[in-house]
Amino acid sequence: PESKLIEEIANDVLKRLDATFHSENKGLVGVECPIEEIESSLRIGSEGVCKLGIWGIGGIGKTTIARAVFNKFSRHFEGSYFALNVREAEETGRIKDLQKELLSKLLNDGNVRNIEFELYRLARKKVLIVFDDVSNRRQIQSLIGCLDELASGSRVIITTRDKQVLKNCWANQIYRMKELVYADAHKLFRQCAFGGDHPDASHTELTDKAIKYAQGVPLALKVLGCHLCGRSKEVWESAMRKLEIIPHEEIQEVLKISYDSLDDSQKNVFLDIAFFFEGEHRDVVISFFDASGFEAKIELSVLEYFLHRIRMHDLLRDMGREIVRKESIDYPGNRSRLWHHKDISEVLKKGQNFINLEKIDLSGSEQLMKLPDLSLARNLKILKLCGCSSLMETHSSIQCLNKLEVLDLEDCKSLTSLPNSIHSKYLKEFKISGCSNLKNFPDISSSRIPFLDLKEVGIKELSPSIECLSELTELQIDNCSRLEKISNSIFNLKSLSGIGICNCSNLKGFSEFPFCTIDETRIERVSSSTLRLKSLSSLQIIDCKKLERLPDELGNLEALRVLKVEEAAIREVPESLSQLAFLSELKLKNCSELEYISSNIFKLKSFIYIEISNCSNLKSFPKIPSCNIDGSTGIERPSSSTLRSENCSSLVSLSSSLCMLKSLSSLQIIDCKKLERLPESLVKGTAIREVPESLGQLSTLVRLDLSTNNLERTPASLYQLSSIKYLKPFDNNFKHRLLTLSGDFRNRLKLDLIGLTETVYDGLRKLQCSLKVIAPQSEPRP
Structure with a gap:
């Protein structure tokens, strides 16, 4: 029949087209997976207009992939154009x-005149359009207007070096072009350098170096392969040595297009x-550049993130360094930045007047002993000396570098001293972590440093x-x-919003010193009562085993929300702690010398969580005279609170001042083996809704008052307390449990029913059990 003949013809045409597609893609390497992923994202055949962006650095293969996808799927549309x-x-x-060529091809009309009508x-018409190498949304609007006005089922592919362009065009999907894996990179390089053959043994190592240099970028692999094709081994070796200093010009020309599109401030950021x-x-990095608009800059395809760290492709990095090299090819001292050790050595040895020099990077110079x-x-x-493991001293001239913004001395393990002062008021980044033999911390004039990390630093005293670091937010x-x-x-x-002090094994305490004023015109002494740090929200002191005393100034830290002290030798907690209106979390852990905690901590107005664990010398929470046992002075809080005490092996009692915690919703007492008595007012007037089953494990508990509270149930384990002698229950369903009690338990238990409802009392009185009852007309014995 005629329909079957048409179907056969159509299938034959499709097979021929498929053959054409495969022949057009012959020789392409590493395109199969990207094509499949892009095909999946395009959802060919579904309704609506789909806009897909392909993003990556120059030479990465964006146009190649877009062309391959176009060749494969263009036949599925009524019109197509690349x-x-x-x-x-x-x-x-x-x-x-x-624009005219685009409309002419898509409409199959060679006489395009009225653009609006066309x-x-x-x-x-359902169309497939590829816009290649777009740098601004305006370009697409000039060509075709609004993409969303295309017919349903249309597909648009945009290739660009700038990811932000795709966001501005409201791309539905964004595909980032990835570098070729090693096997594909090796295959492509072989095609260009050896005509597809495997290199002989003498070129194996050089081939690996070339592939490593190209970093999976197809353009670089092709350019290097073609450049080295048919050359002697000596030429290969010379080319590899040159590439360590100067990038290949043809590769750089392509990559530099991204750089040229930046404005002046962005170019400086790129080079830095x-x-x-x-x-x-x-x-x-963002903090260093102080950039409210830096977010847009780091969206450029020249940069990417990995584990929150900024990454730049090696070829782009080398291109940036070559741009600076060309600022002054013959006189390195006239360049704005230096990074190559030979250039830096030449400049420093000759003592040139390097007035233009703005940045020096000597990182990892292991033989450098003196600056x-x-x-x-x-x-x-910028002066970067990180990893200069043999550097023992710096020159005093550092203190006179008045425009210095970055001084990086990280991991200079042999460095013993720094100048007494650093006068640059522009200093934003000061790194000395890992300077394990450094003996002094210099006076710093700058007020612009936001973060200071003193990790593994050899100083004995933080002066x-x-x-003077008035803008410091984290220490x-x-x-x-x-x-x-x-x-x-x-x-x-x-x-300052956060302080962390960890693993300082010889730290003995905080000492009062005179301190500098911001203008450094005078030195004065300030009493602790005048210190009012309004931004510090977190203070953590961990594993400082010789620290015997917390600073009295704690009560003046008005914004403090979190205080953690672990593995310290403190014997008490300052009384002033109760003044911290916003403190919500207090942790005292593994403080084996801790003997005294004022019950004033329960006056904390914002307290949510208090944990006291593994404090083996703590015996009790002392009472405070101002606390009424009936809870009339209790502090109302907006949220529920938790008190946790674990493995405090000497803890005998809890303070009756717990009555002040009106919002107490969770009391956790774990493995405190000497605790014999809970306060009578433990849950009176609190927000606790239930007593945990673990309460039954308090084998030495003799007296428990659960009256006047919001309890909804008691656990079965409560009636297994082996030493309980006095119980005042709450006014709810508990009487049925008494029938299951052993005779021994009933014989020793004194049940206080004062304050319970008449219905509950009458019900209990009818039970046939030998309970000693304190009736409503009686008074409980002391």
Whole structure:
């Protein structure tokens, strides 16, 4: 029949088209998986208009993949067009010509005149369009107007180096082009360098070096392969050595297009990252640049994230360094940035007047023992010396670098001293973590440092000069095994929101010092009562085994919300703690010398969680005279509260001042083996709804009052308390449990029924059991 013949013809045409597609893609390497992923995202055949973006650096293969997808699926549409080099068309003034060609192809009409009418016609056809190398949404609008006005079932693919362009075009899906895996990179390089054959043994190592340099970028693999094809081994070796310093020009020309599209401030950010910040934590970099608009900059395809760290492709990094090299090819001292050790060595040895030099990176220079005079580098902004493990001293000229913004001395393990002061008021980043032999912390004039990490630093004393870092928000002191004293002046840092002090095994306490004023015109002494740190919300002191006393200034930390003290030798908690209106979490753990905790802590107005664990010397919570046992002075709180005490082996009793905790919803007493008595007013007037089953494990408990509260039930284990002698229950369903009690239990138990309803009392009186009852007319015995 005729229908079957048509079907056979159609199938034959499709097979021929498939054969055409495979022949067009012959020679392409590593395209199968990307095509499959893009095909899945395009949802060919479904309704609506789907806009898919392909994003990546120059030379990564965006156009190649887009062309392969176009070749495979264009036959499924009523019209299709591949708009090549859109950015270039706009830059050369050919955007109108490109628009006419696009409409002519899509409408199959060689006589396009009335653009508005032709766009109306286009909106009625299901089309596939690829816009290649787009750098601005305006370019697509100039070509075709609003993409959402295309006919349902249409598909649009946009390739770009800038991810933000895809967001501006409201792309439904964004596909990031990935570098070729090693096997595919090796295959592509072989095709170009050896005509597809395997390299002989003498070129194996050089081949691996070339592939490693290209970092999976197809353009780089092709350019290097073609450049080295047929060359001698000596030429290969020379080329590899040169690439370590100077990128291949043809590769750079393609990559530099991304750089050229940036404005001046973005170019500076790009170069700083290429030289100094690649691999740094994203938050640190953003903080350094103080950039409210930096978020847009880091969306450029030249940058990406991995585990919150900023990553830049090696080829882009090398391109940035080459741009700076060309600032002054013959005189490195005239460049704005230096990173190669040979250039830095030449400049420093010759003592050039490097007035243009803004950045020096000597990171990882393991043979550097002494930093030379840098007084001539008057415009130096960044000095990176991290990982210079042999560096023993810095030159005094560092203190006179008045424009210095970054001083990175991280992991300079042999460094013993720094200048007494650093005068740059622009300093934003000061790193000395890992300087395990450093003996002094310098006075720093800058008020711009937001974060200070003192990890594994050899100083014995954190001096009061730290108070001059007025914009410091985070201070971390970790594994400083020689540190003995910390100045109380840290509590006068007005912007500080978090302090962490961990594993400082010799820290003995906080000491009062004179401290500097911001203008440094005078030194004065301030009493602890004047210290009012309004931003500190978290203070953690962990594993400081010689710390015997917490600073009295704790009560002045008005914004403190979290206080954690673990594995310290403190004997008491300051009385002033009760003044902390916002403290919601208090943890005292593994403080084996702790003997005294004022019950004033229960006056904390915002208390949500208190944990006291493994404090083996703590015997009790002392009473406070101002607390009424009936709870009339209790503090009402907006939220429920938890008190947890675990493995306090000497704890004998809890204070009756617990009556102040009107919002107490959870009381956890775990493995406190000497606790014999809970206060009579334990749950009176609190928000506790039920007593946990574990209460039955208190084998020494003799007296329990559960009256005047909001309890909804008691656990069965309550009636298994082996030493209980006095029980005052709450007014709800408990009488049926008494029938199951052993005779021994009933014989020793004294049941207090004062205050219970008449119905409950009458019901109990009718029970045939030998209970000693304190009746409503009686008074309980003491």
